């Protein structure tokens with residue numbers, strides 16, 4: 001299995017190179033050179049398998065020669081053993097033909113754990129084989145940082161440094177990061193904003209000698225292995241609901257477009273996902289694109305679903321590349337226009353193709369609170385504000401359909417207790433494994449907004465010179 005870049009200039013690479021590189025050298029995103037398509041009989045043979053086994057069989061197709069099925073199985077078994085539900089990603093029915101796919105049973109209560117728990121182990125496996133180490137550096141406003149830290153803690157070949165803005169994350173978010181006391185984890189509380197954290201990280205990555213010496217790497221949402229790992233839960237849900245004999249649809253609350261892209265990738269593999277609903281909050285660039293071919297970035301506005309407060313959905317580039325008939329030069333041109341003008345002139349033919357499969361749905365904060373209340377009243381189900389965007393889309397667009405709709409539940413309600421309490425009067429409790437979070441000791445270093453001091457801390461923490469045994 002080889003991977004090509006959406007901008008058509010980078011040489012094709014294997015799975016482990018794509019895993020470690022993240023972004024292609026031409027600035028594009030990696031996609032399989034051709035999609036591994038399973039026959040109906042092959043899909044049927046996967047029905048009923050435990051989650052980790054299904055993950056191993058599907059992901060092995062993407063790894064190609066880079067890993068054996070047994071190696072992949074060892075990693076998926078280990079990655080998903082720590083989830084709090086035996087089904088890993090269980091389905092809960094909330095209405096006729098509407099099923100919530102709960103993706104939040106991992107260590108940090110958000111769907112990013114499903115991919116990142118595996119990604120950390122994939123990094124370790126590939127790096128150990130190569131006798132290499134990396135240092136992961138990232139900035140977080142709260143959620144991504146904790147999922148990345150949980151994924152990388154205690155990994156042999158990986159060190160991780162996460163910057164968060166001091167006193168600007170919630171206490172739960174900070175403690176989920178700072179109470180991980182593993183020696184390979186470092187937290188920096190920066191005297192500055194989230195944007196300052198991000199600027200420092202960007203500058204470190206642009207500092208080529210420093211990047212090389214520290215072997216800096218990122219775990220951002222454009223990494224192909226993250227998307228691949230997310231394909232598994234759509235397959236798991238669809239098979240449980242009657243695929244491949246029965247068509248299903250999905251509704252996904254979206255920010256960077258990664259989660260919905262994974263569902264679309266499952267379709268590319270032959271799974272009968274007939275339709276895709278993309279949920280947005282007031283930051284609705286994707287909904288505007290689908291409604292009127294208006295892909296214009298506006299200022300990001302804060303909402304009750306902060307992980308969807310995004311105006312540039314980076315993974316959209318992968319869909320765009322396919323819509324443009326896999327023309328890398330044309331895709332690169334559109335991305336350049338978007339960067340320069342804040343507006344992307346998508347050709348009408350490509351836009352029409354997108355509309356055949358995707359429908360946009362937008363919900364503001366008032367609508368989100370109303371939906372959390374409605375769903376609790378109608379179905380006794382507590383949804384977090386991100387998930388509520390998806391269930392509201394289902395309620396509005398899918399109430400009379402016979403085809404099952406899978407709604408991605410991206411966060412545990414206890415991760416956003418204030419909104420849930422405002423809507424329902426109920427304050428959702430943290431699961432038992434996190435109940436003592438407020439008593440656990442914390443470790444972090446407060447640093448000024450200064451590149452020199454932050455780089456010195458990364459240098460002191462990175463074990464890049466030692467080769468793992």
Ligand SMILES: *Cc1c(COP(=O)(O)O)cnc(C)c1O
Nearest residue numbers: 254255256257258259307410411
């Ligand atoms: C990251 C995140 C999203 C958005 O996912 P994308 O893959 O960026 O579309 C939605 N909800 C929650 C809770 C998240 O953490």
